[in-house]
Amino acid sequence: MRWIAGHYLIDEQQCRITKLREDDQATRLENRTMKVLVYLLERRNQVVSKAELLEHVWGKTAISDNAVAIVIGELRKAFGDDKNNPQYIETIPKSGYRLVCPIEEVTTMSEGNTDNKAHKIGLAAIIISLAILIMGLVYLYNPQDQINENNQPILIMVDVENATNMTQHQNYVSTLNDLIALKISTFEGRQIQRWRNDVNDPLLWSNIEKQTASHTVRVLMTKLLLLNNQLELSFALLDSNAGTLMTKGMLPITPSTLEQTVTMMIDQLKAALESSN
Numbered sequence: 001m002r003w004i005a006g007h008y009l010i011d012e013q014q015c016r017i018t019k020l021r022e023d024d025q026a027t028r029l030e031n032r033t034m035k036v037l038v039y040l041l042e043r044r045n046q047v048v049s050k051a052e053l054l055e056h057v058w059g060k061t062a063i064s065d066n067a068v069a070i071v072i073g074e075l076r077k078a079f080g081d082d083k084n085n086p087q088y089i090e091t092i093p094k095s096g097y098r099l100v101c102p103i104e105e106v107t108t109m110s111e112g113n114t115d116n117k118a119h120k121i122g123l124a125a126i127i128i129s130l131a132i133l134i135m136g137l138v139y140l141y142n143p144q145d146q147i148n149e150n151n152q153p154i155l156i157m158v159d160v161e162n163a164t165n166m167t168q169h170q171n172y173v174s175t176l177n178d179l180i181a182l183k184i185s186t187f188e189g190r191q192i193q194r195w196r197n198d199v200n201d202p203l204l205w206s207n208i209e210k211q212t213a214s215h216t217v218r219v220l221m222t223k224l225l226l227l228n229n230q231l232e233l234s235f236a237l238l239d240s241n242a243g244t245l246m247t248k249g250m251l252p253i254t255p256s257t258l259e260q261t262v263t264m265m266i267d268q269l270k271a272a273l274e275s276s277n
Contacts, residue, residue, distance in 0.1 A: 003023050003041055004179075005103035006088055006171050008079065012038050017078055027078045035070045035076060040089070045104045045255060049096035051133040072097055102175040102255045106249045152191045153216040155273075156208065157184055159196050163234075172255070176233070179259065180222065183266045187273070211241045218273065224264075225250075235265050237272055249274035 005012045005269040009018045015034045020024040029037070035057045040048055050068045058067065069266045072089060075081075157180065162173045186193055195204055211217050217240040225232045236248040249266055253261040 001038070001105070004102075004104045004175065005041065005099070006079070006175060007178075010037065010041070029074070029078060030067075033071050033074050036068075037075055040097065040099045043104060044099050045100045047092050047096045052096070084213060085162060098159060102172045102258055104175070104179065104259050132191050151215065153218070154193060154211055155184065155187060155190045156193045156195055156219045157181060158204070158218065158219065158221045159194070160233075161221075161223045164231070165222040166226070169226075169231070174233075176222075176224065176258070176262070178264075179262050180220075184220070184269070187270070190273075216241060218246065220269065223251075233265065235262055235269075237269055239276070246276060 001012045005017075007019055009015075011018070012034060015029045015031055015039075017029065018028050025206045036053055039053060039056060053068050073093075076083060076086075076089055081088040083089075083091060083146055086100060088099065090098045090100045092098060158175045160173045160180070181192075181194055208219060210215060219238040219240055221238070222235050223234040225234055231251050231253050234248075235249045237246040238244070239246050247263065249268055251261045251264055
């Protein structure tokens with residue numbers, strides 16, 4: 001099984017976690033350390049006690065509670081996490097530990113008769129795609145720097161705005177950006193550009209205006225909102241050429257429904273883009 005947790009790709013089989021967008025930096029974990037991480041991943045957003053971890057990971061091996069704390073420390077080191085300001089593993093005093101980062105399962109489709117080699121190739125392709133797309137293909141700070149030799153329609157993705165104004169949601173926003181960029185990169189017949197700066201940056205709209213003069217340009221803007229203690233993903237797709245709104249929406253979102261919510265948004269965007277062709 002593989003997961004994306006925050007900015008990391010976790011590979012259970014290889015006992016490895018890889019930091020995305022930083023030269024594919026990987027860290028090998030001890031087998032037991034990975035088992036603890038997987039146990040926490042499978043119980044995301046739940047508080048897991050030391051006693052539960054000892055029972056399910058160590059079994060009957062005679063050890064002290066301190067062994068759990070040591071492994072948690074190793075995981076925090078691998079994530080670059082700070083126990084006093086946790087972005088990944090939170091300590092709940094006298095109760096246990098909890099993963100607090102956004103988590104997404106990375107699944108693959110394989111047929112029962114597919115041989116092991118083909119299965120490994122499929123898995124490797126997913127990892128490579130994640131690394132390349134997140135670190136390389138959708139990287140633009142200034143949309144006009146991208147060469148559009150085929151005069152393709154342009155879709156500009158403006159990074160998700162953290163409209164909650166709460167720093168604890170910034171890691172969540174970063175994961176949303178990577179997931180949205182990954183999914184829209186599959187749109188065929190369009191050049192995808194990503195704008196990582198603020199949506200109110202005048203340079204963004206100046207660049208859009210320049211490209212609109214010679215290309216079909218669509219702009220995707222998204223926000224993470226907190227309404228009545230519920231996180232919502234708000235989105236709008238603009239037709240820059242006509243100056244009109246093509247589609248918009250607002251969807252509730254949680255760490256457990258992150259991929260499902262983004263997929264629903266992507267489906268709505270695709271329908272709007274196809275209807276305008």
